[in-house]
Amino acid sequence: MILLGDCALGNKRCQWSAGDDIVLTNLEGPLLPPNHFFSPMPKAGPSLFACEAPTAVATFVFALANNHIMDFGVRGLEETLKSLDARGIRSCGAGKNIHAARESVIVNDKGVDIGIISCCEAQFGVSRRDTAGVAEFGPWVYRAIRQLRTKVDAVIVSVHAAIEDSPWPSLYIRELYHSFIDAGAAVVHGHHSHVPQGYEAYGEGVIFYGMGNFAVDPDKWLDVPNGLWSLGAEIDFTAKPLRWRPLIFVIRQRTDLDTVMIEGSTPEEQIAMMSYLELCNRPLNKPELLEALWQEVALRSYYRYGAVYMGFHVPFLMKLRACVSKHMLTIKNMVSGSAINPARYDYLMWYHMVACESHRQMLATALGVLCGEIRDLRTNESHLLADEMLPWSCGRS
Numbered sequence: 001m002i003l004l005g006d007c008a009l010g011n012k013r014c015q016w017s018a019g020d021d022i023v024l025t026n027l028e029g030p031l032l033p034p035n036h037f038f039s040p041m042p043k044a045g046p047s048l049f050a051c052e053a054p055t056a057v058a059t060f061v062f063a064l065a066n067n068h069i070m071d072f073g074v075r076g077l078e079e080t081l082k083s084l085d086a087r088g089i090r091s092c093g094a095g096k097n098i099h100a101a102r103e104s105v106i107v108n109d110k111g112v113d114i115g116i117i118s119c120c121e122a123q124f125g126v127s128r129r130d131t132a133g134v135a136e137f138g139p140w141v142y143r144a145i146r147q148l149r150t151k152v153d154a155v156i157v158s159v160h161a162a163i164e165d166s167p168w169p170s171l172y173i174r175e176l177y178h179s180f181i182d183a184g185a186a187v188v189h190g191h192h193s194h195v196p197q198g199y200e201a202y203g204e205g206v207i208f209y210g211m212g213n214f215a216v217d218p219d220k221w222l223d224v225p226n227g228l229w230s231l232g233a234e235i236d237f238t239a240k241p242l243r244w245r246p247l248i249f250v251i252r253q254r255t256d257l258d259t260v261m262i263e264g265s266t267p268e269e270q271i272a273m274m275s276y277l278e279l280c281n282r283p284l285n286k287p288e289l290l291e292a293l294w295q296e297v298a299l300r301s302y303y304r305y306g307a308v309y310m311g312f313h314v315p316f317l318m319k320l321r322a323c324v325s326k327h328m329l330t331i332k333n334m335v336s337g338s339a340i341n342p343a344r345y346d347y348l349m350w351y352h353m354v355a356c357e358s359h360r361q362m363l364a365t366a367l368g369v370l371c372g373e374i375r376d377l378r379t380n381e382s383h384l385l386a387d388e389m390l391p392w393s394c395g396r397s
Contacts, residue, residue: 001234001235003235005210006028006214007026009216014260023060024060027053030076036072038072038073043124062089065092065093067160077094093119094132097128098127098133104117106148110238111238112153116155118135118158119157121356154242159180162190168209169190172358173357177202196231197280198277204241215262216228225391229269231248297362302363302366
């Protein structure tokens with residue numbers, strides 16, 4: 001079985017040479033017809049979609065629990081489920097209500113039955129008792145793991161949660177993913193950071209904190225360091241204990257500009273990317289360094305967008321830099337000329353910050369360090385490493 005990262009192709013096609021493996025990937029946005037007339041929902045950030053699923057001999061399974069699958073509302077979700085069903089593609093993580101969204105799928109890989117759970121941290125489009133949407137993670141995941149373990153040989157929990165553009169997980173996310181393994185999962189398949197994050201063996205399982213962008217429109221990510229390659233993983237569930245090996249995929253655009261090619265890395269790329277992944281992995285074995293780096297991420301993200309979104313006071317220069325960032329311009333362009341009034345826009349921003357656990361942890365950590373409630377653990381080592389791995393943040397901490 002192969003685990004992959006985020007798919008958000010827009011109007012692009014995707015070509016990828018793969019064997020007849022079962023492939024699990026995150027479908028970042030609904031699957032809609034070309035030239036569709038579906039209207040995007042009011043939210044923070046861009047509205048993503050795809051007109052085609054990645055094509056390969058492989059058998060795809062899509063995790064749908066993320067902050068973009070509901071970008072075009074219930075109609076977009078219904079169109080996605082219909083389209084996947086017509087292609088014979090299995091999916092989980094979103095549905096017509098909370099119970100449907102939480103349903104798992106079971107696949108057989110080389111004689112091994114594998115149960116897959118898809119969930120995400122809350123942002124936009126969370127399912128409710130009588131509302132379509134995605135499956136927000138919570139205590140139900142542990143019950144789902146226990147129930148699946150009575151039916152299958154192994155469980156994968158696919159989770160959409162992270163601070164975007166960060167190569168390291170928050171302390172909360174790391175502890176949460178550890179708890180899923182403790183509860184009986186064999187693999188945690190993490191995504192949402194949009195850059196590759198680290199991975200580690202834990203207990204009898206393995207955790208991939210963030211796979212990165214597997215198949216996306218490269219035009220949207222040209223200025224994001226490490227946004228056009230991804231970590232993959234080949235898992236052998238027939239082995240006891242399970243065996244796995246990391247894979248690297250690079251996004252390349254053909255000259256006709258309509259097709260995205262997913263290929264392996266060149267020897268030079270392989271060296272650079274494995275060096276990057278080593279810097280992602282090293283802090284996972286050094287708790288003090290990981291905590292210091294999380295504070296670096298939290299404070300830099302706070303100054304980049306968190307304080308501005310919340311309307312908190314920040315020095316004028318910091319606010320100016322944040323407001324001209326691509327991320328803020330994307331959101332302001334999204335709401336300009338729309339029916340969203342200023343109060344609604346503010347509420348959307350505040351909700352985006354406090355409903356999403358990673359954003360809430362970012363705000364709490366940054367404010368805690370700034371007010372002295374949380375001891376500042378940042379060091380010269382963490383500062384230099386953060387400067388190297390978070391180039392968007394240099395000069396803003």
